[in-house]
Amino acid sequence: MTDLMKIHGARERWVSTGGVELCVVELGDAARPTVVLVHGYPDSKEVWSEVATRLADRFHVVLYDVRGMGRSTAPAPLRGGYTLEKLTDDFMAVIDAVSPDRPVHLVGHDWGSVQSWEFVTVKRTEGRIASFTSMSGPSLDHFGHWIKQRMKRPTPRKVGQLLGQGAKSWYVYMLHTPVLPELAWRGPLGKRWPKILERVERVPAGDYPTPSLPSDAAHGAWLYRDNVRARLRRPREDAYAHTPVQLITPLGDAFLSPKLYDQLELWAPRLTRRTLPAKHWVPRTRPDQLTAWIGEFVTANEDLEAGVPAQRTVADGKYADRFGGQLVLVTGAGSGIGRATAFAFAEAGARVIAVDRDAESAARTAEMAQLIGAPTAWAETVDVTDEQAMEKLAEKVAAEYGVLDVLVNNAGIGLSGSFFDTTPEDWKKVLDVNLWGVIHGCRLFGKQMAERGQGGHIVNTASAAAYQPSKALPAYSTSKAAVLMLSECLRAELSDQGIGVSAICPGLVNTNITATARFAGVDAEEEKRRQKKSSRLYGLRNYPPEKVADAILSAVVHDKAVVPVTPEARGAHLMSRFTPRALRAIARMEPPL
Template identity: 65%
Template structure:
């Protein structure tokens, strides 16, 4: 454990629970908080309360303070904290159990002990101890965000916060002004917004009921909560929440009782942020409407907005994405660089900004164009190709096109073990892929009787088995994560029409179409979309596809745009060029005509 700093803010008496051991350990010795690897713990006294604080990473680096919400404890940040403190980000990460939660003690009496003013005292005591004289970067989720809004808008904390990232927790003062604006200047849309948020906030009134919430949390609701989280938030029912959860939830009801009514009735008129703010809004939050933040620019001069296709529990369900955005935002503040995500780089930015996208066949014309299209939308891109140098070139172009991060991986997708190894590496280093685009393929023409068995194997190994390997490896990770995703498989118009000279290639493409349709049905219940894109030519590894499409105004960039639109709309089968669309229609309504054309020796392009 590191030596103490801010000695006057650290309690010298006997700390509660396991923090006692951490406080008397020799310098340099780490303790391990449940779910947080290599975290050093200490106890900090603030008034009558003792706070259990955990630290990870290099104290010489910028300090990031992670504040948990209700009814959580600091362990909710386990994976985010570990990632932020790792060599990739390298921050000094601080977490603490809010008063009354986890290993921190509760105030006595509980009534009046959870006001935002006292929570501000706690925060100042912690940062005085862990980062004396230095501003910290603050990240808050749920009630951790609600209290953080207080810190970032009150004068006595000004200068101590370098940046603030808000997750699923509005400022109570801003919320009150939002309600008043809709009551004093009502329109049908504003009334609908007000009624919608009122329905989402049903639990606030329930938590004001005397004694009942405490009885439920310490009884049946507390016992069933892990299963509820697994079903609603789609997060694994593992070692979280911790054993202290029933008491944490019971104590935390006073966060609502001590603050909500007071601030809604008497909001501060000067709740302006004195630090840059990054707002990350989950699009599927069952408790908070996205409309709550419509007027936020008037309160936050330096605001970066981002949306994430997730539910309320983002710290556990999307730690990889949050880590990337938090680290990127903090780095921009530290370096004085333009804020990432502050401007919309393209029409798809709100949907794909910061998402992790993996594209196979990234050295081909369409694969490269797809990488650049996702990069222009602000996605993180992994360019995969058998040609290592070409994949690296695509990744470099993606970074220049706007990707906050782009990596290259040299893998033969026909090799099942190599694809599985890549999937494990990607998950460990970058997170679970949000969008998988399978574009790697080989082209082959020739009569069936002239095509060798080895040639058939080469086509099927890449065009079909490569898609199967990727869908199994990365689609399986999407399913395990439980937060959805999207798979795009590229095929061809050859999937719809027979040809005397494309038996091997056409068979592989038809198989990809049927595989994609079957996967779409199977994975729909897991919120994983599957699309198959069918351009109108037999593509090869060189630049010939670009030359073929250019005269008809269908360059690879238009195919890439069709891929992004397919993900956005969750389209099933997308023929791209006019000949592909015609072939798709004729295969259903006039298959005889297509068979007749095949006998004439026409080749689909």
């Protein structure tokens, strides 16, 4: 028995079709919308166990072993038994058995997705499929056209794309050799495969892959041999999807280039794109994210079918494919860079938690975030320097909203004045907010991310002052330099767990940090004057926090380590590497206050 059958309420049934017996498992209430999960190669339906169990409380989840894999019987002879037409017969037989009256929602991974593309583009399934979520498996017909287009007009870029995908497809050529793949799978490769997955693909160890792997893989070689050459040589001209399609692209896929889907809108007019920083086996490595996206897509299409109009603003931000539905927490979100960052994530469709010590401004950020595309947004009033309050926040977030996908430790304060004017209290205050706030955030939320084991990203707002010394900002620069180094160290530590850490070094940005900054060693009146003066100077510079927010999102998407933002921050960053003495000369200058 597999782990799937141990789940409460799991039903097993056998469907016979075209001379094979298919093993089908159903989870969840059969009255709910049906979601059919189709596995890939070399897998069996157990590849879906993590996702299926998560979906089962909301949907009627159906999984089956493709012919010759898992517990389903193999066709005889194998040659010619794996054509896409026959696989479509199998699929139709399964859905006729499990959901005879209502269309099903289809989800495919790897070869499961390749088959599913056939299902959603042939005539005979029209009206039987309500939606299709595809991951890591292009339509062979679309792939064939993709190659033809690039061969016909081979510009350097197109040739590059062809060669790139050609290299990624090395295993396809191998699988076309006779007998050898079978021998390898039934011999040493089959034995070592679990370890290879764990090491190279970072698939967590456990009861996957199942013991049937060698025969799954040996039989499945015919998937390639029966279809790839035929379809790539003569791709169908009418392979248009008749259902809405959600395409989930893992960006770190070793076998498929994201470029394959470049003009997919032509074939699938109702296309929703999602991207994910992960490797090929996303059903094992990112089950939470997949469950969320599948659930959302299925529900949206069910509503559409039922005639319920879409309620909320559609998030159409630049990175909506990446952050849609993700959980993002921003500290210092009541103003400046933090608020702009919360808005930018909201525009990309993320769920936003706006944290600030000022309740009113945090609430305002959350309110506006919802107006521009965040499905939900919450405001939390917490002082990042307060260890207990931060711990409570972390507990609350985990219990009520879930584990964060992105954490932005942004809260910070300014402090200017000579070293000898800076009192121990000043030091304590600036380190408490700028450094300890970041430490608490990373410690508490980073730990939750690491424990979940499904990746994530931490962004720490450092400053150009982290590498640009200045006699006017000793305490502030020290705190920010510490943040920069903390980020670098944490990045090294968390890289194994797929969690990225970025340090953002904005530079002179027009926010209210200048108006609230402390100026050590001067009286209140002079401090006020300097706050005003520096605010005006920053206002003249007028670099908007929105641009910093864009840089933060791009840093997360591209997993950048250190990101200087304004031109002066970039310049200083370059100088710190190549002409540090010039930078030190600048550090000796008196600021124009």
